Amino acid sequence: HTDWTLNETAERRDTYYAASQRKFVPFKDPMVFKKGQMQYLWDVEGRKYTDLLGMNVCISVGHSHPKVVAAAMEQAQELTHCTTMFYHPVPAHFAQELAATMPNPDGDIEWVVHFTNSGAEAIDLAMTMARTYTGNLDLLALRTAYHGPTAAAQSITGISGWRHPGMPGNVAFVAEPNQYRGIFGEHAGAAPYLDEIERTIDTATSGRVAGMFIESVQGYGGIVEMPKGYMSGAAERVRAKGGLLIADEVQAGFGRTGDHMWGFERDGVIPDIVVMAKGIGNGFPLGAVVTRKHIAAPMAEKFMFHTYGANPTSCAAGRAVLQVIKEDNLQDNARQVGAALLKRLHVLKERHAAIGDVRGRGLMLAIEMVKDRKTKEPDPDTTAAVFEACRESGLILSKSGAYQSCLRMVPPMCLSLDDVEQVYEGLDQAFNSLSA
Numbered sequence: 001h002t003d004w005t006l007n008e009t010a011e012r013r014d015t016y017y018a019a020s021q022r023k024f025v026p027f028k029d030p031m032v033f034k035k036g037q038m039q040y041l042w043d044v045e046g047r048k049y050t051d052l053l054g055m056n057v058c059i060s061v062g063h064s065h066p067k068v069v070a071a072a073m074e075q076a077q078e079l080t081h082c083t084t085m086f087y088h089p090v091p092a093h094f095a096q097e098l099a100a101t102m103p104n105p106d107g108d109i110e111w112v113v114h115f116t117n118s119g120a121e122a123i124d125l126a127m128t129m130a131r132t133y134t135g136n137l138d139l140l141a142l143r144t145a146y147h148g149p150t151a152a153a154q155s156i157t158g159i160s161g162w163r164h165p166g167m168p169g170n171v172a173f174v175a176e177p178n179q180y181r182g183i184f185g186e187h188a189g190a191a192p193y194l195d196e197i198e199r200t201i202d203t204a205t206s207g208r209v210a211g212m213f214i215e216s217v218q219g220y221g222g223i224v225e226m227p228k229g230y231m232s233g234a235a236e237r238v239r240a241k242g243g244l245l246i247a248d249e250v251q252a253g254f255g256r257t258g259d260h261m262w263g264f265e266r267d268g269v270i271p272d273i274v275v276m277a278k279g280i281g282n283g284f285p286l287g288a289v290v291t292r293k294h295i296a297a298p299m300a301e302k303f304m305f306h307t308y309g310a311n312p313t314s315c316a317a318g319r320a321v322l323q324v325i326k327e328d329n330l331q332d333n334a335r336q337v338g339a340a341l342l343k344r345l346h347v348l349k350e351r352h353a354a355i356g357d358v359r360g361r362g363l364m365l366a367i368e369m370v371k372d373r374k375t376k377e378p379d380p381d382t383t384a385a386v387f388e389a390c391r392e393s394g395l396i397l398s399k400s401g402a403y404q405s406c407l408r409m410v411p412p413m414c415l416s417l418d419d420v421e422q423v424y425e426g427l428d429q430a431f432n433s434l435s436a
C-alpha cells in the first residue's frame with residue numbers, strides 16, 4: 001500500500017470515504033505521504049516537505065521519533081492493550097509523570113488524571129466533570145474556539161465553520177479577546193472582555209455556571225493568544241458564579257508556547273481542569289483530563305470508562321514524549337526557534353501588503369491576510385493562494401481562523417533555525433509568486 005500512487009489512493013478515498021471525511025482536504029492537488037522523520041515529510045514521489053503543521057499539532061517531538069516509536073513498539077509487543085479495569089504499570093506511571101508537569105506552587109494540589117482516546121472525548125469528560133462537581137449546567141466558551149468533533153465538544157465550539165447543528169445546549173458564547181480584530185479594537189487588553197464575561201453570565205445563563213472553556217492560544221481560531229490577565233480574570237469571575245476554569249491545552253500544551261510547559265502558566269493561573277491530547281502521544285491516539293482529586297471524585301458515584309483510554313501502547317509513547325521534550329530541550333527550542341521565526345514573519349509583513357498581522361508565541365504562529373490593512377477585511381483567497389504556493393516551496397501549513405484568512409504554523413518542536421531561513425524564503429517566494 002505504501003506504493004499506491006495518487007490515483008489509486010484518491011479513487012478509494014472518493015468511493016469509500018464519507019463526504020464529511022473527504023471534505024477536509026486542504027490542497028487543490030493533494031499528495032500521498034509515505035514517510036516522516038522529525039520535522040520533515042516525504043510523499044510517494046520522493047518530494048520532501050517541511051511540516052509546519054505537525055500533522056495538525058499531533059507531532060510534538062518529531063515524526064516517527066525513534067525513542068517514541070521504540071517505546072510504543074516494545075509495549076505493543078509485550079501487551080498491546082490493557083484497560084483501566086486491570087492494573088498495568090505504564091499508564092499508572094504516566095499518570096504520575098503527567099501530574100508532576102502541573103503547577104503546584106505550595107505542593108498541596110492533588111492532581112489526578114483520567115485518560116481518554118482523543119481530545120474531544122477529554123473535552124466531553126471535562127464538561128461532564130464540571131457539571132457533576134458544581135451541580136450547575138451552564139457553560140461558557142469563546143466564539144472562535146474549536147473544542148472537537150463529538151456532539152458535546154461541538155456544543156462549546158464557537159467557530160461557525162466547524163460547528164454542526166443539533167448539538168446539546170446550555171452554552172453561552174463570549175467574545176474572543178482577539179487583540180487584532182476583536183470587538184473592542186486593537187490591543188484592547190483583557191479588561192473589556194472580562195466585563196463581557198460578567199455580562200454574559202448575568203444575561204445569558206441561569207446566573208450559576210459549571211465552567212468556562214478557554215484555549216490559552218486558540219488554534220483553529222487562527223492563533224489567538226489570550227491577553228495577559230484574561231485567563232486569571234476569567235477564572236475569578238467564573239469561580240464567583242460557582243464554576244470552574246477549564247483549560248483546553250490540546251494545541252498549546254507540552255511546551256509548544258516556549259515559555260512554559262502549559263500555555264495557561266503564562267498568566268499565572270491554575271485551572272481547575274486541564275484537557276490535553278494531540279502532542280501528548282506524538283501521533284499515538286491519547287487524550288487526558290487532569291484535574292484536582294476532589295473535582296474528579298463525585299463522578300465516581302457512577303461508572304465512567306473509556307475502552308482505549310490509558311492503553312499501555314499509547315501511554316508508553318506518551319512517557320517517551322515527556323522524556324524527549326526534556327532530553328532534547330524542546331520547550332526551549334520552541335521558544336528560541338519560534339522567536340526567530342516570528343521575527344522573520346515581521347520582515348515578511350513589511351515586504352507584503354497582503355499581510356495584516358503576524359502573531360503567536362513559541363511554535364504557535366500565524367500570518368493573517370487582509371484585503372486592506374486599514375479596514376482589515378479578511379482575505380481567504382490570498383490565504384489559499386499563498387498556502388498552495390508554499391506547497392510548491394515544500395512547506396505545509398494550515399489555513400485557519402474564523403474567516404480562513406490565517407496561515408497557522410504549529411510544527412514539530414524540533415524545528416531548527418536553519419529551517420526558519422528556509423521557511424522565510426519559501427513564504428517570501430510564495431507571496432512574490434502572487435504578484436508575478
Ligand code: PMP
Nearest residue numbers: 118119120146147148219250277
Ligand atoms: N481542542 C482543540 C483546541 C483542538 O484543536 C482539537 C483538535 N483539533 C480538539 C480539542 C479535539 O481533539 P481530537 O481531534 O483529538 O478529538
